[in-house]
Amino acid sequence: MKFLKLFTFLVLVLAQISCKQEQKNITQNKTNTLIKYAKGFDIQEIGKFKKLTIKTPYPNAEQALEYLIVPKNSTIPDSLKKFKIIETPIEKLVVTSTTHIPMLELLDSENTLVGFPNLKYISSPKTRARIEKNQLIELGNEENINTEILLDISPELLIGFSMSSNNKMFNTIEKAGIPVILNGDWLEETPLGRAEWVKFFALFFNKEKKAELIFNKIESSYNEAVEIAKKATSKPTVLSGVIFNDVWNLPAGESFMANFLKDANTDYLWANTKGRGSLSLSFESVYDKGQHAEFWIAPGHYNSLEQLQKANSHYSKFDAFASKNIFSFTTKTGVNGGALYYEMAPVQPDVVLKDIIKVTHPSLLKDYEPFYLQALH
Structure with a gap:
């Protein structure tokens, strides 16, 4: 009986130590940012998941937005369910700015794009070819997206941008079951900071390593030019x-x-x-x-x-x-x-x-x- 009690006690102690160690590891992982120049967002590893923080989703934002990026069909611990969950890889995407298009193309993920507001403003030859083949759906304009058409094409994620926290259109879209993430790349202070948002897009396609290589090349070329200057x-x-x-x-x-x-x-x-x-x-x-x-x-x-x-x-x-x-x-x-x-x-x-x-x-x-x-x- 004494042995059983002792064994039970040891199991509980070890479990507590293991739990504390796991929490310690998660805390340590959280401090390891994967972002070097950008000020508007951050990516941190939490075990096999990644936490995406949009620090500046719109001008003068006082509160950051946080998301948990997880592989599809993952089991999510209760402690992490406080975050908005985005399952990856994304197969059907809507973006709302032409600046997002080259990011997708660099990652070879432009084929995930199923809709865009004001298709006429897209200049990229690669994406224009998809438009000519009717592979992209016109969604109106970025300030008044046609929600009926949006719901019909059922994207897994919409990436938008906003001038303030009060965006009724995005609130309506989220209530309809389509996750929305605000992209603040246009608010970056430095050229390399803005380019680093390619890592933001890579998260949704599980292409972080590819994005790292792309950005390293951009960074190297930029810094070489600085030295020449x-x-x-x-x-x-x-x-x-x-x-x-x-x-x-x-x-x-x-x-x-x-x-x-x-x-x-x-x-x-x-x-x-x-x-x-x-x-x-x-x-x-x-x-x-x-x-x-x-x-x-x-x-x-x-x-x-x-x-x-x-x-x-x-x-x-x-x-x-x-x-x-x-x-x-x-x-x-x-x-x-x-x-x-x-x-x-x-x-x-x-x-x-x-x-x-x-x-x-x-x-x-x-x-x-x-x-x-x-x-x-």
Whole structure:
């Protein structure tokens, strides 16, 4: 009898130790992030599962969104059922931004895409070929998706984006039984941070290793370009943005574009300002500081010097206008007129950086031809 009690006691003690050790391991795994540059999301391993945290699902978000990514038909412990569960691999997907398309194509997962709002805006030849074969369903527009058609095609997951926490359309879709995950890649501060969202998409197809290889290649190419830019013997001054509604909007000093200009070893004249978005300034203040800037990069959607001058005659007063050193990312378009830069550049930060380096430091990258950044004539 004493032996039985002792045996029972030892079993209970060992079970408690095992349980504590398992919880300890899970806690340790949680601290091992798989993300290097991106600030808006994180991936952590919890045993055989992965926890996806969307830290910044929309601007000024105060609360993160958490999901548990699990293989289909998994048994989920009660302690993890507090998370929203996403079963993988996803075979039927809907995304809502053209920037998501190249991510899917890099992962060879574009065939999982079954619907998209505003198909006409997609420029990718590979996905346009699927559209021509009626393999993608038109869902209306991203602000008012046709929920009847969406329910009819029954995707396993919808990846959306939002400007706030109050999105009635996505709430309705979730109530109908279709999981929704908000993608905040467009809020990233750095070029490599935005490109790293390929790892976010890889989670849903069990292609994490492939995504790691893809991103490592992008990272290596980008960092090589940064090192080339450091060889420049001068830092040309740069102006950016245009006037909209009587206000000049240009990148703030901690913004995505400001980081590109910094890595290209240029002197962006507003580099020391605070903020990750844009600055709203008067024409007078921009002119006072930027009239003698050597380069004017990203002048909105204008495609020629004539368009720029017709929009506002004061633009011609800048030195960069007189020297024809104004360069735009948006002149190269797809078959339906969509700017390739907005769709493809998020996964090609190395190409964008090389474009800027070639334009602002002509003696570097001698055999390189800019892809996105084109001079206005």
